[in-house]
Amino acid sequence: MSLALADLMEEGRRAVLRPLAQASTLPPAFYTSPEIFEAERERVFRRNWVSVGRASEIPNAGDRFRIDVAGEPLLIVRGKDGEVRALSAVCRHRWMLLGIGAESSATISCPYHKWTYALDGSLMAAPLMEQAEGFERGNCSLPSFGCEIWNGFIFVNLSGDAEPLARSLAPLAEEFAPWKMGEMEIVGRIEFDQPYNWKVLVDNFMEAYHHFAIHPETFEPNYPAAISWPEETNAPWAALRMPHKGNELADPLFKPLKGIPDRARRGFSVFNVYPSMLLAVLSDSVIWYRMEIDGVGHFKLTVYLLAHPASLDVPDAETLKTFLREGTSAVHMEDIVACEGVQMGLMSGSARAGRLSHLEGAIHEHQKWLLAELARA
Ligand code: FES
């Protein structure tokens, strides 16, 4: 760790490591410094499980999609054996990116010189390589990384030594069980190009303090800021509860599954499964914000709208899906105004760590976790 980074970490600890009532946010440099961003890639995003997609996006052998995690180009592919694998998307010949264009194919073929890999990453053919002495196909398999499916979400772990998800997320799995998320289908997907640091969105997602100012018509009338409350989880995720006004039953769009607890029908909850999996869990659907973080001040956001097939068994399901897509998009457009404004502010010389409200405990929890991860040897 460089001296500058060590100083920043110390500054961060002084701001954050206090009881919430005395705490501030991380200092602005944590959102803007390339050095912090590199440390996050190495120590946070390479070491932890990162959610990259839904298993239902690649239902058949040969289906695949490309995504980068911590700068590592990956090809997520379903094998002939039905297993989902996270393979390196870098050709073992001369580093061409694989998986561009094809959404499904029985093999993985490099567009540059047509080296061809099986779906498990082993090299099957390499044309015109007979004269390369000692060349062995067996030495040229695509590296594969840790890959697990949890509640239908595909997770990747680059370091290969993260604790199994089923163990670290067990209490969350118990809370989520009635939703049967593994069986949910994608009812909408919205993409945004986001020119701000990934933590600006995490912070925004994990507090409802801004509802009366940023969402005066969309959220505040039904989910008032003042009655939201961050839960103390002491776990690798943060949770924020947003009760419906007057603690009344909220009107669902679709049909909530049997077994969804009463509390979930009187509001909704949002979660950040660390480092950055943002989930809004409603009584009848789940909204997932997937971030593909490609720079200190930039990420690609895909908003997934998920619902169980049984919930969609309502008249006018298609109209309701459109309504959900448009509503979610409209709310996020409101949030973008805040997030982009915050990013501009963060870049200014006068920005400093800001004090937190009691409604912002989920931000505090995440930042404590982040500091500990960044300091982990
Ligand atoms: S770079 Fe892939 S075959 Fe040459």
Ligand SMILES: [Fe+2]
């Ligand atoms: Fe918001």
